[in-house]
Amino acid sequence: MxxxxxxxxxxxxxxxxxxxxxxxxxxxxxxxxxxxxxxxxxxxxxxxxxxxxxxxxxxxxxxxxxxxxxxxxxxxxxxxxTASAPQSTPGGNTLAVPGLNTSGTNFLDLSLVLDVAAAAFTAKEPLQTGGHDPTRNGFNLQQLELSIGSVVDPYFRFDANIVFAQFGVEIEEAYGTTLALPANLQVRAGQFLTRFGRLNATHPHAWDFVDQPFAVGRVFGGEGNRGLGTEVSWLTPLPWYVELIGSATDAVGEGTARSFLGASDERVLSPLDLQLTGVVKQFFPLSDNLSLLWGLSAATGPNPTGHRNRTDVYGTDVYLRYRPITEASTTLVTFQAEGFYRRRQVPGDVLTDFNAYAQAAWRFSQRWATAVRYELGTPAKGEGGATVVDPLDPDWTEDRQRVSANVTFWPTEFSRLRLQGATDRVGWQQSPEYSVFLALELVTGAHGAHAF
Known part of the structure; x- marks a missing residue:
């Protein structure tokens, strides 16, 4: 040899x-x-x-x-x-430099999510409040979302969601998250959706319905409450799961801070000009197959109606989930509800209103599911309890109720078809409105699972 x-x-x-x-x-x-x-x-x-x-x-x-x-x-x-040349690992896709505990490479998780829908409305001007809702008869491009995520180093993670529409591009979220803080603390900084309630922090492809509940759009705006700022969360050492969250964000944005400074050009002159949000999340495993998530939220910030006039929003949310894990089953049943109580100072008065939705979803096979949702919005009332004209929604003088139902089919985990119908009983109109959607969603690339 x-x-x-x-x-x-x-x-x-x-x-x-x-x-x-x-x-x-x-x-x-x-x-x-x-x-x-x-x-x-x-x-x-x-x-x-x-x-x-x-x-x-x-x-x-x-x-x-x-x-x-x-x-x-x-x-x-x-x-x-003397520096040595980087040595390739057996996998061939990372580089290990002698003397350094890092790969020298950041791996990006990239995905694209396309949401389109064909819609039919009986109303000439549909009362949709979501920025990604179908809003006209015919075909609607709801969004093309590019999601980017990567662990930057042992201390930070970077995430971004960029939305492409027919007439522009929007940075929906772009923020960094700490990975190594002590005492179960975590900090986010950048532009992000606040964690008020349950639905606000999610994106359309995680929803059980084609459109956004009008409660979220009426209170926070069509894009959901978000802004530039920072957030601190703490997982407490209590015997059950309790997470405390606090954030400070810009209070400006017609589609993201509607109840606060909204579309005004007000500048931040003190901490009182920021939106402050506090959240408590509690999780209870009721059994092996049943679990409950309950949250309390509050947000406060300035509004543009007068010097030092403020808006306060209080909310509660509940999420009940049944999924058999003790036996082979594809059944998944969920119940979700949120309520928003809003209090706004205006010249000479204080306006209050209540908005809520409740929905139930049943996934009865691997590929099929159905869901139903009820929504309620009350008119603004003054300090004396009488209905008054709301400067934000002057036509909203009676209760509004909407009922939606849908059926969803997943050809695979990367595609989804959804047929949805709704009846909208608008108190200040003579007859109800009806709508029908047929929505298609396609997902490609790496996209992580959504939080429970």
Missing amino acids: STVSRRPSDALIVVSVVTLLSTASAAAQEPSPPAEATPPAAEAGTPGEAPPAELSPEELEEIQKALGSDTQEAQQNAPSG
């Missing part, structure tokens, strides 16, 4: 062996040409040079051992401070 000397004077032999290995590897990866197309030996290499001999597996093993020993000796004998 042939062996290879590892003396420094044999460098030429090592180079020749590497060349032979490269040639053998390339030959193994490329398809062999037909027999009649094989060039003569004299044309395959340098004139007068014999073709390379085939190496046995034993010889290849000895050569690899020799190359590994040469590399190790070179690193040991290298002068201090």
Whole structure:
């Protein structure tokens, strides 16, 4: 059996062996040409040079051992401070630099989510409040969402959601999250959806319905409550799951801070000009198959109706989930409800209103599910309890109730079809409104599971 000397004077032999290995590897990866197309030996290499001999597996093993020993000796004998070339890992897609505990590579999770819908309304001007809702007869592009996520280093993670519409591009979220704070603390900074309630912090592809409940749009805006700022969350050491969350964000944005400064051009002059949000989340495993999530939320911030006039929003949410895990079953039953009580100071009065929705969803097979939702919104009332004209919604002088129902089909986990119908009983209109949606969703790329 042939062996290879590892003396420094044999460098030429090592180079020749590497060349032979490269040639053998390339030959193994490329398809062999037909027999009649094989060039003569004299044309395959340098004139007068014999073709390379085939190496046995034993010889290849000895050569690899020799190359590994040469590399190790070179690193040991290298002068201090000399940088070594990065070494490839066996997987071939990361680089490990000697002396550093990092791969040198950030892996991005990228995904695209397309939501389109065909819609039919009986009303000429549908009263949809969501920024991604179908709003006209015919075809609607609800959104094309690009989701980006990556662990930056041992201390931070980066996430972003960029939404493409027919007439522009919007940075919906872009924030960093800490990964290594002590005492069960975590901090987010950037632009993000606040964690008020349950639905506000989610995106349309995580919803059980095509459109957003009008309670969220009426109180916070069509895009859901979000802003530039920072958030601190703390997982308490109590015997049951309790998470405390506090955030401070900009109170400006017609579609994101409607009850606060909204579309005004007010500037931040003090901490009182920010929206402050506080949330308590509690989780209770009622049994192996049944669990409950209950939350309390509050938000306060300035509104543009007068000097130091403020808006306060209080909410509660509940999420009940039944999924048998003690037996083989695809059944999933959920119940979700949220209520929003809003109090706004205006010149000479204080306006209050209440908005809520409740929904139930039943996934009765791997590919099929159905859901029903009820929504309620009351008119604004003054301090005396009488109905008054709301500057934000001057037409909203009576109760509004909407009932929606749908059926959903998943061809695979990457696509979804949903047929939805609704009747909207608008108290200040003479007749109810009706709507029908047929929505298609397509997902491609890496997209993580949504929070429970």
